[in-house]
Amino acid sequence: MSAIVETRELTKFYGATRGVENLNLVIQPGQVFGFLGPNGAGKSTTFRLLMDFIRPTSGTARVFGLDVRDNSLEIRTRTGFMPGDFALYPRMTGHQIIEFFSAMRRVDAASEARVLAERLDLDLGVTVRNYSTGNRQKLGLVQAFMHKPELLMLDEPTGGLDPIIQQEFYGMVAEAVRDGATVFLSSHVLPEVERIADQVAIIRDGALVRVDEVGAFKREATRVLSFTFAKPVDENEFTNLDGVSDVRTEGNRLVITSSGPIDPIVKAAARHEVIDLDANEGELEDVFLAFYEQEQ
Amino acid sequence: MIRSLSSGSLSGKGIWDRRKTLMWWSIGMALYVVLNVAFFPSLQEETFSDVFESVPEAMLAAFGIQDIAALSTGVGYVNSQLYDGFGTILVAAWAVAIGATTLASEEDSKTMDMLMSLPLSRPRVVLEKWIAMVVLMIALCGVIFVALLASNPIWELDLSLGGMAWVNVGLALLSVMFGTLALAVSAVTGKKGLAIGVSGGLMALFFLLYGLGSVVDILESVRGVSPFYWYLNSVPLAGTVSWLGLGGMAVVSAMLLLVAVWGFNRRDVGV
Numbered sequence: 001m002s003a004i005v006e007t008r009e010l011t012k013f014y015g016a017t018r019g020v021e022n023l024n025l026v027i028q029p030g031q032v033f034g035f036l037g038p039n040g041a042g043k044s045t046t047f048r049l050l051m052d053f054i055r056p057t058s059g060t061a062r063v064f065g066l067d068v069r070d071n072s073l074e075i076r077t078r079t080g081f082m083p084g085d086f087a088l089y090p091r092m093t094g095h096q097i098i099e100f101f102s103a104m105r106r107v108d109a110a111s112e113a114r115v116l117a118e119r120l121d122l123d124l125g126v127t128v129r130n131y132s133t134g135n136r137q138k139l140g141l142v143q144a145f146m147h148k149p150e151l152l153m154l155d156e157p158t159g160g161l162d163p164i165i166q167q168e169f170y171g172m173v174a175e176a177v178r179d180g181a182t183v184f185l186s187s188h189v190l191p192e193v194e195r196i197a198d199q200v201a202i203i204r205d206g207a208l209v210r211v212d213e214v215g216a217f218k219r220e221a222t223r224v225l226s227f228t229f230a231k232p233v234d235e236n237e238f239t240n241l242d243g244v245s246d247v248r249t250e251g252n253r254l255v256i257t258s259s260g261p262i263d264p265i266v267k268a269a270a271r272h273e274v275i276d277l278d279a280n281e282g283e284l285e286d287v288f289l290a291f292y293e294q295e296q
Numbered sequence: 297m298i299r300s301l302s303s304g305s306l307s308g309k310g311i312w313d314r315r316k317t318l319m320w321w322s323i324g325m326a327l328y329v330v331l332n333v334a335f336f337p338s339l340q341e342e343t344f345s346d347v348f349e350s351v352p353e354a355m356l357a358a359f360g361i362q363d364i365a366a367l368s369t370g371v372g373y374v375n376s377q378l379y380d381g382f383g384t385i386l387v388a389a390w391a392v393a394i395g396a397t398t399l400a401s402e403e404d405s406k407t408m409d410m411l412m413s414l415p416l417s418r419p420r421v422v423l424e425k426w427i428a429m430v431v432l433m434i435a436l437c438g439v440i441f442v443a444l445l446a447s448n449p450i451w452e453l454d455l456s457l458g459g460m461a462w463v464n465v466g467l468a469l470l471s472v473m474f475g476t477l478a479l480a481v482s483a484v485t486g487k488k489g490l491a492i493g494v495s496g497g498l499m500a501l502f503f504l505l506y507g508l509g510s511v512v513d514i515l516e517s518v519r520g521v522s523p524f525y526w527y528l529n530s531v532p533l534a535g536t537v538s539w540l541g542l543g544g545m546a547v548v549s550a551m552l553l554l555v556a557v558w559g560f561n562r563r564d565v566g567v
Binding site: 014048051052053054055072073074076077079081083085086087088089090091100101103104105140143 | 304305306309313405406407409410412413414415416417564565566567
């Protein structure tokens with residue numbers, strides 16, 4: 001099966017200002033693809049290029065195998081999109097927005113929208129002007145999901161949502177994927193991407209720094225292992241192991257900081273009598289920050 | 297029915313959103329018509345024409361009064377007060393305001409991203425917004441027509457039905473033309489201030505050219521380029537229609553609409 005989203009050397013400059021540069025992105029069917037990067041890195045620019053709001057300076061982009069410009073209407077019919085920084089017509093109620101968007105999409109999504117609104121605890125009877133930021137965000141999600149699109153593109157979907165609603169949103173994403181949808185979402189919140197994405201792309205200054213499975217990032221995450229041995233051990237047995245960045249001894253205790261494979265450390269430790277072992281889980285955040293710190 | 301107008305189509309929404317503005321414009325223009333023509337009987341008296349005698353011809357022309365003697369007839373008076381005067385400018389100004397803001401305001405207020413995420417082609421977005429403007433202009437000119445129709449017997453203006461109808465058809469066309477110009481500028485550039493400036497500036501220029509052209513010799517020859525000349529020179533209020541003039545406004549409107557579609561289709565939106 002061909003890719004749902006595929007960009008080749010996709011580049012966008014706004015005058016002299018860089019949006020994205022030589023972006024090569026492939027999103028496979030059924031994936032939850034997390035787009036991670038700080039504000040201004042080019043996440044929104046990528047979404048806007050895929051939605052044909054803006055046109056590339058060079059390079060190409062295809063969604064469902066279709067050219068984003070020539071077949072934009074078909075792409076938009078089959079996609080649910082929530083922009084990053086959006087507004088809805090302030091004088092319409094939630095119901096009227098849903099009704100208007102359904103009419104424009106020529107679908108009857110009223111009942112599905114009601115179900116989604118209920119899940120997200122959103123009152124559709126309120127005028128958009130009187131919604132809080134979080135409620136406006138929820139309405140943005142409802143309109144993106146309501147027509148059961150094949151592709152969901154969500155630019156920073158959970159900003160402004162409280163934790164319980166975020167959980168509900170993760171559930172909606174999981175159900176959409178179970179029903180065959182592909183999800184492309186951006187975030188600058190790591191635990192979120194860690195929680196729901198299969199694949200992660202890190203973008204910095206308009207360029208992809210790395211694309212990999214969440215598991216691969218996790219395996220590289222820095223761990224701190226502390227062993228307690230029956231008697232003191234020589235720390236030189238550990239310093240040259242792959243990925244080990246720091247080894248400290250303190251009496252019978254040995255504390256190792258490593259971003260490498262765990263197996264050689266365990267095997268080296270097993271040559272001695274291990275009384276206790278404590279290992280914290282690697283945080284994706286450390287890997288993420290490592291990519292950012294390369295810059296400085 | 298009303299619900300489906302508000303949310304069934306983009307043009308329907310464009311009209312529905314401006315229903316209150318339309319109501320106020322209708323009340324305002326109807327009052328403008330009635331209050332102006334109500335002075336017609338008093339102007340028949342000698343003293344009033346004496347006042348005008350002392351005003352320079354060019355100044356009167358700039359205000360739409362080209363022939364003082366004509367003020368004594370219903371056609372001449374209504375033309376000078378409404379159609380050759382500021383009535384036309386007012387109506388066209390609303391069209392310019394709609395044309396300049398209908399796309400640009402959605403970009404400024406960031407509702408455009410949501411709109412563009414729907415499966416609507418860009419030409420359709422422009423076309424539907426243009427249709428909304430046209431319907432609003434027809435509605436407002438219809439109200440002015442009715443106000444004039446009602447005033448006609450009361451103040452003995454002696455206007456023909458055909459004349460009252462044609463002058464308002466022309467008014468709608470002229471307004472749509474300037475509104476479409478504003479739409480085209482904002483569609484190409486995304487800047488509503490520029491759209492208002494260009495359209496309003498050209499409107500003022502053409503209005504003065506038409507008015508002053510009747511008394512200033514060097515402007516006489518170029519007076520024909522003014523759309524106000526196309527609209528008014530044949531005196532449509534007297535029932536004499538210039539098909540060339542109406543056709544010219546229709547053709548220019550159509551061309552400007554094509555520019556608007558082309559301009560909006562090619563550029564980055566909401567940047």
